[in-house]
Amino acid sequence: MRHADIAVVVTNPEVSSVRDSDRIVGILDAKTLKAIRGETVDKRLLLTRYDPVRAARGDMLKTEDVLEILSLPLLGIVPESPDVLRASNLGVPVSLADPASAPARAYMDAARRLKGEDLAVEVPTKQRMGLFGKFLRRAA
């Protein structure tokens, strides 16, 4: 961390995670070489395991809340998905195991934004299930 130029702070929308991220941001501002020299480390926020259903219901911190508390530019929002667990069971990252899944797409977009592209952040929404969707969902 000491020699970092850019930092990506990965946070879940829960209290302990945000606290730790805040602490890390403090350390980034104090103990890195860039901070000692007087410059600032470029920090971005990646919000992971975001569940839009629970956020709408009021169970989960919203994106705006986290951004307000941490005040970092948003890099991307990765939705909560069972694909991640499946991929880790197989021993590969989700972006390789299932590139079409929502988290994989979100990670790729975040990487492109980090490289400098100007993509709009896609806020995950509740997936609308059709009539067949209810019957034909793949078992996890």
Next chain:
Amino acid sequence: MTLWKKLFSTTASAPEARERLQILLSHERQALGGDDLLSSLREDILAAVAKRVPCDRDSVKIRLDRGAPMSILEIEVEIRANTDCRKVASRASARLPTPIAEFDRWLCEPENGSRPSSLSNPSCRAAMRQLGERTTSPYADCPSAGAPVAYAARRSPAGRSSTSTTTTRPTSLIATRQCRSSRAPVFACSRACRSAWPKSSASIATSATSRLMTVRSSRIANIGMQLLPPSLAEGIGRERPGIPDLHGMCQIAGAGPRRSVAPETQAECAARRLASRRRAPTLCAVPERRVGWAYGLSRPLQGALEGELHATMPCHRRPPALRISCRFLQEPFPVVTGSAWSRRRSAPSEVALTGHGPAVLALHGGMGGYDMALILALGAFPTGYEIIAPSRPGFLGTPMGNLESAQAQADLFAALLTRLGRHQAIVLAPRASAPVGLAFAARHPSAAPRLS
């Protein structure tokens, strides 16, 4: 959870999570942000103080209150009595005869013509002599010997360093001269103590103290409760291991030691009160009048502190007005004196605050100052009250100014009470301060529920 609740409950915990986070993070950020300055400041002050007086790390407390127009930096330095300082004390006390030596002599006087053999107990005598050595009149520079005087017995250094000390709380020994009886200091113990003593008269030590309690207390009507100092208790306890702890008995009997309030609490309360007023903090000169041995240390210490402070803090961050209050601990007399108000005409220069509880404004008569007021008030309200004992204008550290009339002085004390945040106080106005007390009751009736 029942099925109904599962289906139909609307749990919105996210807003609460958000609030919690905001509070938590604001605390953490504040703690992290201010840490460097305060810790480095504390190190410097500790080094400055340690050059002159040995002290440990916890003796320096620093607090920074950031406010809109100004910030207040409060620094508290505790200096405990130790061997170096006691040398100064013993030199000071050698000038005056210690009344405890007189008490010693009195105790040895034959009462009914026969010398009591009980007092040949060497450990008992040794304990009392030890007590006498360590007692210093806090008014080493006041040559008055006729007035009632209060003595604070310090804990013996042996008790502090060894682990066998029976009590950890400081005690006080108050000797008063009674006009009625012979000119000898007198002790009184509560009746319950007396009854709790074992009846065996054969033991050496018991007879000494039981004589003390039964005979002497019969001479005096009712003078509050008194305590035997821990050194005496130790002496007796060593002699007779079966005797229960005197201190414990005193406590059970209700005549327990004066509740020793940690001086930090008081000073913190006072500091917090002052800080919350948000008035311009004045440069507090350490009061000229300092009890006993600490007098010689106050000036150079304050100068050193100020020098270190100004050297440490960069100019643009230095608060505009600095308040340094040096508090000298002299157990068991937790007294906070401060002349932070000396610049303003609206408050007396010297005030002693001690104790916790309902406020008592203790005035004094034609002699002494805050110390006399303290003695008189502590005689009347030993425990359970907060005693505010100012020096009246023209006495000790308070300048006379133009406050000659009783009405002006009454207004002054009303302003003092307001300043301290007390809206009601019991006014104790003995002797020459009676006009002031009456004027106070007349002009500020809401502030004085009781006048005595």
